[in-house]
């Protein structure tokens with residue numbers, strides 16, 4: 001860890017360095033896995049019979065070619081790029097709407113400049129760093145956006161420090177303020193979209209904003225701290241990655257790599273109460289933190305003082321973007337893990353179903369089904385807490401089932417199931433996945449898609465809980481550095497059903513380098529190839545937009561793929577086309593539409609040095625993408 005720059009390290013890499021997985025994968029098993037992979041693909045299990053099983057005309061031979069001739073994409077796909085700016089197809093345009101450091105209120109002193117990045121005092125009054133999940137709300141005729149700020153690029157945000165290591169409480173507070181959520185009103189004028197800085201709805205939520213903890217685990221001993229003996233009142237929401245939106249108009253923000261903020265001024269983890277210590281290992285909570293050094297300057301993050309504080313993070317948090325005075329709510333009913341996003345749908349009987357992924361190598365896919373039902377205008381209390389949490393088991397025959405996580409199935413008490421959901425998933429034999437990122441439901445069919453971004457440990461190492469990770473149906477390639485998108489169709493067209501059929505919508509790959517499974521599925525070509533699908537959202541037309549967070553060095557296995565990008569897929573034909581390329585170094589993440597569907601808001605996270613306005617400090621930004629004729633864009 002010491003000779004590796006923690007600023008540049010991925011969350012998973014950091015966790016693995018600090019919590020090495022057991023090296024149990026012997027050579028024979030790797031060979032066996034490789035053979036079974038060839039057999040799997042040779043049998044065209046995932047794609048051929050998948051088309052029949054899913055009832056969609058997929059990818060095979062003449063039908064795919066015929067369908068492609070009638071492409072639903074109203075643009076000419078663009079080539080891969082390696083430069084420092086954004087590209088969109090002819091007939092489209094893009095502009096920066098808001099960047100890290102831009103004031104979101106009137107009269108902010110000390111906002112961004114390229115020397116300091118802005119003052120600590122201004123840091124909770126500006127648009128935060130590393131834009132990620134976002135959702136759009138129309139309220140009283142105003143266009144509101146709720147936007148996550150996932151983490152900080154410490155070397156950029158604290159330019160006066162040595163490589164971004166905080167030198168005191170003031171630096172820590174600045175980092176805490178630059179993360180969390182922005183709720184902003186935006187409006188379109190002659191110069192394009194801008195933040196309405198005198199809006200009564202603008203709000204910053206940070207690592208220190210008061211939160212309420214509700215649901216079955218609220219008040220449990222594992223959630224109590226000296227500052228909060230009730231176990232129901234916490235501070236801050238952190239590592240806000242993906243997002244979701246409820247049918248009743250609230251925002252869901254999802255806490256992902258929360259573990260990296262905690263550290264210990266003592267070194268012995270085994271001094272923690274036994275349940276906490278077990279959870280620390282599975283969730284990657286170490287003594288050093290992830291370089292944020294909060295624990296050295298803010299005792300709340302020092303686990304030797306507050307061993308239960310990490311249990312109060314890793315949740316899905318609900319925010320009412322229309323009520324400035326509302327307290328964000330952490331829903332323990334949705335389980336605690338490294339949440340990517342939360343895709344909310346309704347079952348035919350009105351029960352609320354939330355699909356969620358745990359983004360770590362070999363972790364699981366979950367869904368929550370409420371006990372109560374929702375109808376427009378009806379009460380919402382308990383709908384994200386009172387119900388059952390399930391975990392996915394995928395069978396190689398393209399069927400699957402949702403396994404309930406209950407005291408009977410896991411041998412754990414309910415609160416413990418929710419606080420240590422990973423452990424509960426392992427107890428019932430859930431399928432280890434290749435890092436579940438965003439999940440999105442097709443608005444035109446009862447089917448759901450999930451990006452499985454990559455997993456270099458597939459077939460190589462167990463997950464953090466010791467579950468073996470041999471290749472399996474939806475995760476068919478060992479040392480998978482390209483990723484795939486799995487989709488499932490619930491039986492009886494009911495999202496609350498406990499069984500489903502699945503197939504792979506796409507297996508990313510590089511057909512210019514490989515001629516085996518690593519070339520990708522048949523809908524991957526030299527003209528649309530990409531790696532590491534991550535962000536994803538369906539538009540109202542039923543097309544699926546795919547954003548990438550992958551290797552952009554454009555060499556070796558990734559030659560010709562260029563910078564991270566956004567593509568659009570047709571769920572029926574399997575056709576995929578490249579729509580946007582980001583600047584070198586960035587991840588394209590976060591996507592929503594203006595309420596009139598004439599603008600697409602897209603997040604550009606951690607761009608490279610020469611984007612977008614020059615100067616010493618590159619700035620994450622939300623851009624607005626439109627058709628030049630102001631037509632509907634999604």
Ligand code: FEO
Pocket residue numbers: 150241242256340359437
């Ligand atoms: Fe924050 Fe898994 O992406």
Ligand code: CA
Pocket residue numbers: 241242340437438534535549589
């Ligand atoms: Ca992501």
Ligand code: CA
Pocket residue numbers: 437453534549
């Ligand atoms: Ca990612």
